[in-house]
Amino acid sequence: MKHRPLLRTSLALAAGLPATQAAMAQDASTASNRRPNILFIMADDQADWTIAAAGYPNTFTPELDRLAQGGVLIRNAFAAAAVCSPARAGVISGRYSSEVGIENFLSDGARGIPADVITWPRVLRDAGYRTAMVGKWHLGDHEDADLPPAKGYEFFSGWPTGGKTSRDPSICVEGQWQDFKGEYTSDVLAGLAMEYMERFKDEPFAISLHFWAPHANQGVPADYKLPYDDRTWLPMRDEDLAPWRKMELALPEPDFPNLDVPRVERMMREYYASVRSNDRNVGRILAKLDELGLTENTIVIYSSDHGYMIGHHGLWHKGSGWWITTDGKDPAGIYNDLMDDRPLIVRDNLYDNSIRVPAIIRWPARLKAGTQTTETFTHLDWFPTLLAMAGVEAPQGAVLRGKNYLPVLIGQATDWDNDLVAQHRKLRCYRTSQWKLVRDFTRLGRDELYRYPDDPQERHNLIASDDPQIVAVRRDLDGRLRRQMKQINDPLYPYAEAWPLD
Numbered sequence: 001m002k003h004r005p006l007l008r009t010s011l012a013l014a015a016g017l018p019a020t021q022a023a024m025a026q027d028a029s030t031a032s033n034r035r036p037n038i039l040f041i042m043a044d045d046q047a048d049w050t051i052a053a054a055g056y057p058n059t060f061t062p063e064l065d066r067l068a069q070g071g072v073l074i075r076n077a078f079a080a081a082a083v084c085s086p087a088r089a090g091v092i093s094g095r096y097s098s099e100v101g102i103e104n105f106l107s108d109g110a111r112g113i114p115a116d117v118i119t120w121p122r123v124l125r126d127a128g129y130r131t132a133m134v135g136k137w138h139l140g141d142h143e144d145a146d147l148p149p150a151k152g153y154e155f156f157s158g159w160p161t162g163g164k165t166s167r168d169p170s171i172c173v174e175g176q177w178q179d180f181k182g183e184y185t186s187d188v189l190a191g192l193a194m195e196y197m198e199r200f201k202d203e204p205f206a207i208s209l210h211f212w213a214p215h216a217n218q219g220v221p222a223d224y225k226l227p228y229d230d231r232t233w234l235p236m237r238d239e240d241l242a243p244w245r246k247m248e249l250a251l252p253e254p255d256f257p258n259l260d261v262p263r264v265e266r267m268m269r270e271y272y273a274s275v276r277s278n279d280r281n282v283g284r285i286l287a288k289l290d291e292l293g294l295t296e297n298t299i300v301i302y303s304s305d306h307g308y309m310i311g312h313h314g315l316w317h318k319g320s321g322w323w324i325t326t327d328g329k330d331p332a333g334i335y336n337d338l339m340d341d342r343p344l345i346v347r348d349n350l351y352d353n354s355i356r357v358p359a360i361i362r363w364p365a366r367l368k369a370g371t372q373t374t375e376t377f378t379h380l381d382w383f384p385t386l387l388a389m390a391g392v393e394a395p396q397g398a399v400l401r402g403k404n405y406l407p408v409l410i411g412q413a414t415d416w417d418n419d420l421v422a423q424h425r426k427l428r429c430y431r432t433s434q435w436k437l438v439r440d441f442t443r444l445g446r447d448e449l450y451r452y453p454d455d456p457q458e459r460h461n462l463i464a465s466d467d468p469q470i471v472a473v474r475r476d477l478d479g480r481l482r483r484q485m486k487q488i489n490d491p492l493y494p495y496a497e498a499w500p501l502d
Contacts (some may be wrong), residue, residue, distance in 0.1 A: 009235040016303030036363065037298040038089040038124070038206040039197070039285070040382075042091070043163075043278050044084070044136055045318060048077070048356045049252075050275045057250040058268070060243045060276060063283035064360060067302060071362030072409050077377045081305040083422040092119045092139070092151065094400040098423055098490050102139070103144075104338070108161055112140015113151065118398045120383045120473075121206060122152030127392045130154060130200040134193045135210030153208070157192045163212030166274065167235050167289060168221040172470035184237055185214050190281035193406040194288045201292050206390075209285075210265050213481045214274035214308075233270035239278040241444040244269040253457075254455070255312040257331035260324050264311040264420050267324075271310055299389055304357040305377075305439055312353045313458075321347040321353045334446070350429040350438050351458055361409060373408050376418040376433070381405045401488070418444045421484050428486025428492060430481040437477035441495040449474055474501065480495050 012469035052059035066194040080090040085106040086097030093113060097103055100113045111434040113119070115303055125131045132155040133148045140146030141160030148156040157173040170177055173192070180188045188325070193209040216231045224235050249268055249453045254261070280301065284313040289295045300411065306318055314331065322345050329336050330347065335346045359377060361367065366389075380402030387394055388406045407413040426441040433452065440446035449470070450461040462470055478501050 007300065019418070032065075034154050035129070035204040036365065037200075037204055037294055038129075038386060038390065039193075039289075039298055039300045040206070040208045040386075041282065041302045042088075042208070042210045043302070043345075043358075044210065044212055045308045046214050046278070046358060047308040047353060048358050049353070050214075050272065051358045051414065053358075053360075058244075058247065060272070061279040063279045063286065064302060065359070067286065067300060068360045068370075069283060070337055070364065071371075072367050073372045074359035074361070074377050075372055076418070077303065077357050077359030077373045078352075078420055078422065079304075079355045079357055079379050080420075080422050082306050082350055082422065084305055086137055086423065088115055088137075090379040091305070091382055092121065092165050093117050093215075094120070094380050094398075096380070096401060096421070096488055096490070097450075098398075098492070099401075099488055103423070104347070104425060106138060106140055106161070108191075109142055110140050110146075111142045112146035115150070118395060119151045119206070120386050121148075122389060123387060123392060123398075124206045124442070125152045125154060125397060126395075127390065128204065130203050130205040130392070131207070132156070132193075132200075132205070133208045133210070134158055135189045136212055136215075137210070155196065158189075161216065162215065163327070164218045165215055165220060166233060166277070167224070169181075169212075177326060184277065186211055186277040186281050189282050194285060197285075197288055197292060198293070198386040199409070201294060204390075206386075209280075212216040213277050213434045214271050216271075226406070228266075231267075231276040234276060236270070236273050241269075241273045241275065241279065244272050246460065252312045253314065254311075256311070256325075258325040258329075259311065259314060259329060259500060260326050264324055266446070267310050267316060271308075277394060295364060297363075299361065299363040299386075302358065302360045307352070307354045307356045309351070309353045313347075313349070313351060315347055315349070319323070319349060319427075321349050321351075328382060348421050348425055348427055348440075348442070350424050350427050352436075352456075354424075367409055371411075375405075375408045375413065375416045376420055377405055377408075377419050378402060378422075385409075399430050419480070421481065423490075426492060426495075428481060428485065428490070428496070429485070430477045432477070435473055435477060437474065437481060438482065439478070439496065441492055441498070441499055445500065446502070449477075 049056045052061045053065040079087040081087040081097045083105050085102050089097045089100050089102045100117050131153045131234045132497050133153040134156040137160050163169050163185050167184050168181050170179050196207050220226050289298055310316045316324040328334050328345050335347045384400050384404040388404045420431050422429050429438040438448040438449045447463045448461045450458040485496050
């Protein structure tokens with residue numbers, strides 16, 4: 001397989017990063033005695049509804065269930081964006097994707113997060129942590145300044161964009177492309193992460209492992225014949241596929257008009273199997289921590305960049321949803337836009353299924369095993385929370401939109417704000433524990449309003465209701481959203497001020 005030359009990813013980039021604060025420069029041996037290791041595992045396109053410990057059907061995630069039983073399961077965790085690059089930008093920077101100039105997924109050769117945006121790997125690296133990133137980056141690869149070593153990772157073994165396939169991956173290992181013929185991608189990535197764990201075992205480390213799975217493949221190995229002409233998660237290990245071959249699936253919306261049921265069922269089986277490939281490798285990683293004697297003081301995090309849909313709302317995919325109906329169109333006729341006289345298949349959305357993510361945190365030295373939290377958590381909260389866990393202060397000048405969630409995790413939070421804002425292209429939403437308002441600044445007549453917990457599946461849009469109480473809620477949420485957009489200098493703020501609320 002041919003690759004364009006990957007830009008330099010040497011340690012010189014990491015070594016040249018500016019220090020954050022003089023107070024953070026501590027002796028490494030002292031830090032290693034009291035600071036926890038951090039293993040941040042992020043799946044790609046994995047929905048919250050795939051986790052058995054959260055009580056969903058059709059699931060088989062024994063290792064993630066074990067992780068949850070040993071730590072904290074966050075029941076209301078959300079991405080701040082609904083597709084890959086913007087969501088990942090929020091994870092690493094603690095800021096909204098519109099603030100860092102990444103408002104959609106990035107293509108090859110794109111510029112990434114600006115150099116002056118502070119990231120948590122950089123802060124931890126400056127504080128004495130050994131850092132490495134394995135797997136999918138997808139936050140820019142135009143030049144050296146866009147790659148992981150410029151963002152705080154001492155080592156990088158992965159792809160600047162994505163892995164493309166579930167078997168026979170080609171991976172850039174510390175600057176050199178290697179072909180892993182006959183090997184499965186999740187297995188290879190877990191193995192690389194374990195090598196860094198072994199290498200750093202005597203020092204505090206922060207390792208990010210970004211799986212490709214359960215993202216649908218963008219091609220198959222040359223020697224693999226696909227049995228149909230459609231997007232696929234194949235090939236996969238038989239042990240990952242086996243649990244779903246004969247399982248009778250509980251479809252999310254089986255009565256959705258014109259739903260392509262056979263396609264939904266095939267996709268769901270493969271998708272669940274792909275999730276299982278991650279789950280199985282989490283088991284390998286936990287065993288490695290045990291072997292190295294690092295379990296007690298290692299924070300293990302498992303989450304996803306954003307959510308996913310297969311049949312939910314008649315769609316599959318994420319914020320850029322695609323109709324999974326028999327004719328590929330919106331049965332309601334609302335989103336059948338034309339481009340060059342052809343119907344668009346994309347339904348941009350900020351449904352909960354597109355932004356709700358699994359989130360599990362295990363830290364035996366500090367967190368009570370087998371607990372759950374329902375306070376709202378967003379990807380923007382990772383930055384301040386990880387720094388609090390590591391005992392590292394945020395550098396002066398850092399702009400963080402998230403909050404430190406550690407008090408919630410240890411049961412000491414008494415007044416937590418459960419509101420959140422999420423973005424996708426020209427959509428913005430303001431969500432509380434009771435309501436969600438979605439503003440669509442592409443065309444009039446497409447705003448949405450949902451009420452929880454009466455309508456947790458978001459199937460009844462109340463935006464046009466003339467009920468005085470609902471009208472009051474709609475106006476209140478719109479005001480809150482506009483104030484937040486103004487605060488962060490959202491480029492859509494002028495639209496929000498001028499665009500009439502449906």
